[in-house]
Amino acid sequence: MNYLIVDDEPLARARLQRLLQNHPHWHKLGEASNAQQALQLSVTLNPQVVFVDINLPGHSGLELATELRAKLPSLHIVFVTAHPQFALAAFDVFAAGYLVKPLSEEKLAAVLLQLSAKEQQTQAKLSASIKVQQGGVLTWVAVADILVAQAEDKYTRIYTQTNQMLVDNSLKSLLQDYPHHFIQVHRQTLVAQHAIEFVQSKDGQHNIKVRGITPLFPVSRRAYSQLKAK
Template identity: 45%
Template structure:
């Protein structure tokens, strides 16, 4: 998802961009220091999300929001302000929320989760000494691997210490169980095949077919 920042304070823009850099599925496509520039950049880049400082010289954030609502109704708007009382007028313009400066990381995460729901849910894993995260929405396959769960996602794979049963219980709208040791992403399912008495499912973005148990195959047909 692409986002744009409108703020006339360079330090504030850098801080927000640094906080947002922790989310791999968000990309900053532009920064603007005034409202007129922000509107031009929005037209050029069509961002999914815009962070708008309210108090701006010239065209302020509220006016920018009003024009974006007309021109880009699908774009999500978050106001950034040093004055919480401005939020009341902000919600009149159907903003998705607001952040008070200096921006708190936990508040930012909570707001993004409120806006994007499951798209913001992430799982943690280790690569050497590095800690990384993957969005649940990107996971295509999860397989039980002794004490761990092996997950396959767009661009990689990893081991996590969350049992398969717990993973299914936590994200029932994302996964469907096709075998006692395998979950797959519902929205990635392309077809269910029958080959010599056994069943396999093919997924978009995953090369190998996945074995489906007889018990799962019966409910699988009903589900899809």
């Protein structure tokens, strides 16, 4: 698991880093002392977890979490703070954990274990396959290979780098089951987050290019604003 530490106190960052070094499968990508640095590093490095203090100069940790959630929906946010009274507000922004200073090694270990289990579940889902009926033959397609899914009448057309096919799965169910893989760019279209090449706007129309697929796909105005902010 890759992570960032965000705290304006160097001693607090060092303390958390020492505790995390006891967990060999956790790797630090960087650290930040304020919300702006944290946001820039998160977008650039794409960590799996960010440990965030509540009290930060400028934007608070809660405000930072709201921005991170909008830009990186799959990111796990863990608050590390001296203020227990903000716990309910933290979970309003879907915090994955809330640790109160001084840090308890046991409580930190419990949060890390929970996050590792969630990540394993996510990876297991992405390694799953969905059923496809093609020419009377039943086959399976790995979710990780699906680059685009588009609503088409009562079915959904999925695109891989080499093929197109119809499946019974709705867009809603695909997005709900695999939120770390897909992002909705239009009410009729999902695309794989990792396969986005670029987003363009021309004559008031917004489109997205997906790696390995020739046609451009339409993007709603709302989705365009969110994608450009990333």
